[in-house]
Amino acid sequence: MTSGPETRYRVRGGNPLQGTVFVQGAKNAALKMIAASLMAAKGRTVLRNVPVIEDVRRAVELAQAVGAVVKFHEAERTLVVDASQLTSSVLPAEITRRFRASVLFVPALLHRLGEATVEGIGGCNLGSRNLDFHYRGFARLGATVDEGESQIHLKANGLRGAHLYLDTPSHTGTENLIMAASLAPGTTVIDNTALEPEVLDVIAFLTKMGARITGGGTGFVTVQGVSELTAVEHTVMPDRIDAAVFAMAAAITGGELSLVGASLDHFGVVRWKLEQMGVEFATQGAILQVRRERQLRPINVITCPFPGFATDLQSPITAVSCLADGTSYIRETIFDGRYNLVGELNKMGAKVEVAGNAVLVHGPTALKGTEVIAHDLRTGIALVLAGLAAEGETVVAPGYQIDRGHVSVAARLTTLGADITEETAD
């Protein structure tokens, strides 16, 4: 597997961003579509507007590891997948350890090869991996699931439709069970499904492939199993998290940006919260204009499944809140341990405290550049935002975390007037 050199981002803050930015294709739709394309036993799938990010490269490597012929034409943002010969049912540890979405490849392997082995689970139990909804769903569809010391082995002598449910509306869980049900004879009903726009785009892709799915966007999905899925062409929707991060870049620097490919409808509650803080949105035809002219106001945010405030934007909004005039209250409800940003922001002079299960951000503070750690993708991009507003130089590492999910961050921000470079660490 290519892991690439260690990189870091160097940001010198203070420039209000101006100009036009192109929103990338949605990571959390593209990854599922790459996995779903392996369910087509004939022909070649063409995916357009695929974001050139590290997580997509991991998904390509995983598809290749099981025998698919995949070509990622990065300049064209186009992926071509020929899955006519799948040769291995093993999802190897060196990829799965870096790529949690590996479990999305299980349905294709179960249908095409009758088994799947997910390596590299490190002996932890299914619950603590938080993929229990997926494995329980596969079992209800008729797979046997054996958890070993360091791998999970699934076997299926033909899945069949069943009544499934999700304890909470898991985003990937919904997509994965829909994929598994698509080729399972009979009817599958899934209760409590996720409503995220990416789920609807994945359903649209599967429907083009020949799947029979109803109820997308209602919380209750029904799938009538079909006997085969065909290779098709699809354009991945724009990435609403990437779009909102750039809206927040305009907010934190006091700039004005034109976003190409952003849909306000996909922002959900994020739109209203940013407006309450003092960010102005204007739709001009297909362009979304974002600007901030006055002092930001503090905000209350509680993360929720769509259309609630996206958990992936909790770190970025925490960074923006540092500049607001008063105390903001931000509570994460989707993931444990998503407050890694707090310590890093405080290194930059912010006044953020964890108070019970929420964080309080005491603003406004003058952020100062220093060396900070990107503990995960969204912490990383939030620190880049903080760096854009900070005095002096902020060094964010490892850059890999940011490159997992956002395309050409330094190049796109530089075009907007930011002073940012990505460099190879010593």
Ligand code: EPU
């Ligand atoms: N959960 C379980 N068991 C499961 C599945 C989920 O307990 O089997 C729990 C999780 O532990 C979590 C909650 O349910 O507490 C929600 O998890 P969900 O399954 O919805 O998250 P996901 O599908 O694994 C996707 C995105 C995440 C995004 C979340 C929420 C992909 C590849 N990942 O994860 O994206 O935060 O939905 O919208 O689609 C990111 O892009 O930075 C990222 C983490």
